[in-house]
Amino acid sequence: MKKIILTISACFFLVFHQESAAQLMREPEIDDQNRATFTVNAPNAKEVKVINQSDEMAMGAAEYSLTRGENGIWTVTTKPCRPGLHYYKLSIDGFECADPQSQMYFGWARWSSCLEVPDKNISFYLPKNNPTGDVIIHWYHSKVTGNTRKCLIYTPPGYRHEMNKRYPVLYLQHGSGESELGWTMQGKVNFIMDNLIAEGKAVPMIIVMDNGYAPAPDAEDKNRPAGNSNKFEELVLQDLIPEIDANYRTLSARESRAIAGLSMGAGQAQRIGFGNLDVFASIGAFSGGSRNFDPNTSYSGVFKDAKKFNETVKLYWFGCGTLDRAYEGARSLHNELSKHGIQHVWHEMHGSHEWQVWRHHIHEFAQQLFK
C-alpha cells in the first residue's frame, strides 16, 4: 500500500500564518447592567480611545480612554449603555478605525463598528421560531446610473409557495452614509416583519431596499453624489419600480405602494412620495426630512389642501426620538399638521438619532400599512 502524504492543508490559516485563537473576533462583552468591556491589542500605543458616534447617553460618555495592561492589551468597561445599536470607532494615537473585534456595518460612509446592547424588555427584532421571509440580493441594470446595481428585497414567509398571491410593496431607505444593507444588518427589518406577520399584526408585504445614492453617469462624486448629481428619484421611478413590478408578484396600484425612510431617507421618501402621489399612497418618515417645512409650499404644496391630502394619502406616518435634536421641530410639525386638519400618525419615544428608534418606527409603521 503506497501512502501519499499530501500537504494540502484544509486550513487557510495554518498554511500561511500561525494566527492563534487569541486573534479570533471577540465582540465587546456586555454585562447585565449593559456595561460594555472593550479590548484592544495595541502594544506600542500611547493613547487608545473608544469614541461613541451617537449621543452621549447611548454609551454613557462621548468617549472612553482605555488602560494599558500587560502585553499591550488595553481595556475599558463603560458606564451602562442604552439598549440598541450604537456606532463607535477606535482612536489609536489619533488613528481612527473600526474595532477589529466587532461585527461591521456600513455607516458613516465606511465599514463601521457597532455595539449591540440588548434590551431585556423587548424581543420584536430578534429571530424567533417563526416562519422566515427571505432577503434577496437583486442585481439589475440601471439606465439612470448606467451601471449594474443591487438592491435588497424582503419577501414575506410564504412568498415562495403561494404562487397566485400578490403583495403590496414598501420602498424603504437608509440614512446618509449608510447603504442598502442598513435596514437588514442594522435594522433587522426581516426579523421584525417575520414576527409581525406571524402574530397577524402586519399585512405580508414585499420590502425593497435600494441604495439612496444613484450617481448620474457623469457624476464626479460617485460614492455619495449630492444635489443634482444624485438621480435617486429618477432611479426609483424609471428603473426600480418597473424592475420590481416585472420580477416580483406585486400589487401595482398606488394604494399598494408605499415609500419610507430614515433621516436622509425620510427626506427622500417624502420628496419622492408626495411628489408622485399617482405612484405612492403611503409615506413614512423616520427622524428626518422635514427641514424648512412650510405648509403652503413644502413638498410641492401637498399640505395646502387638507381635504385633498386626506383623500389622496392613505397613511402619512412620521416619528422621532425625544433625544433627537430634531425632536422639537418634528413635534411642531405634528402640531401644525393637526391644526390644519391633515391626517397623519405621529410617534415619539425615548431615544435619539439611532437604529433602536428606527427599529421601533418600522415596527409601528408596518402595523398600520396597507390596511
Add this chain to the structure above:
Amino acid sequence: MKKIILTISACFFLVFHQESAAQLMREPEIDDQNRATFTVNAPNAKEVKVINQSDEMAMGAAEYSLTRGENGIWTVTTKPCRPGLHYYKLSIDGFECADPQSQMYFGWARWSSCLEVPDKNISFYLPKNNPTGDVIIHWYHSKVTGNTRKCLIYTPPGYRHEMNKRYPVLYLQHGSGESELGWTMQGKVNFIMDNLIAEGKAVPMIIVMDNGYAPAPDAEDKNRPAGNSNKFEELVLQDLIPEIDANYRTLSARESRAIAGLSMGAGQAQRIGFGNLDVFASIGAFSGGSRNFDPNTSYSGVFKDAKKFNETVKLYWFGCGTLDRAYEGARSLHNELSKHGIQHVWHEMHGSHEWQVWRHHIHEFAQQLFK
C-alpha cells in the same frame, strides 16, 4: 403664511459630527502597472505598514512601510501586484486592523481588507449586461445547531419566471476563517454564473452557500467550532438539503446534486461528498482537502475500487494554483489517481492560495457540472 423652521436634518452626519468629505471611503488606487497606492491618516504614529496576507508575489512584497507626509498622512506605492483579490491588513505601531478606506470581506475570522487588482485580460467574473440571477439570504431553523442560521442561495436568471422548471443544486463552501458571504463577495460567483449561463457554457443551477461552521448546541468554540463540535456534515444532511429541496425548485436525485469547496471547504466537500454518494454524484475540491491521502483508505476507501468509483461519481474535479504550497502534493494526487484509473479532472494555473484561483476554479468546474 406661517413658516416653521424644523431642524430635522436629512443628514445623519451633520447632526452629530462634522465629518468632512475627506473622510469618505477611498479604496487604494491602482495604476496601469497594477501598483497600489495606500493612504493612512495616522498623525502620531511612528511606523505604519501594509501587511500582505497572501504570498509575497501577490502584492510584490510581504509588507510595505509607509512614509509620513505633511498632516500625518502616510502613503506608499507598491510594486506591481498580481491580478486578483488579496487580503491585507494595516499595522499602526503594531496595532493591526483592516484599512478604514477599503471594502470589507469576511476572512481571517474577522472583517478584513482586500485589494482588488483588475486583470486586463479576463472579464468572466465582472458584471456584464447579461440577465442576472439572484442571491437569496435564506434564514432557517437548524435542529443540529439549535438556532436560526442563514445561507446564501444563488438562483439563475429565469428562476423567478420559469415556474415549471427544476434545477440541479451545487453546495459550495468557503475556506477557513471565511463565511457564507465569501463566494459572492470575494468570489463573485453570481456574476461568473450569470456570464456562463448567458454564453450557454453552464447549465442553469442553484448554488447553496452555507457557513462551514455549525457548532453543536453545547460547543464551547461557537465562532469556529473544530473537530467533533463542528456538526457541518450533520447540518448539510439533516437540515440544509431538506430545507433547500422543500423551498426551491430543485432536482433532488443524486445526479443533480454536487458539493464543492475551497481549502477547508475542499476537505468538507470531499468528506461529505464521498461519504454520502447516495446523496451527491459530483464533487469539486479547490486547493485543499487531500492531506494524508491514501488510495485504499482515504474518504472511507472510495478510491479503492476504480471501476465502482467511475460508475458512481459523475464528476470529480480538483485544482490547485502552481504557487500554492500544496501544489506538488495535489499534482501527485492527480498522477496517482490517473495511475489507478480513477476518472477525475485536474486543473492547474498560475496562482497561489487565493480567490483569483478559486474564481477560475468555479468558472471551469461549473462548465463541466451536471452535463
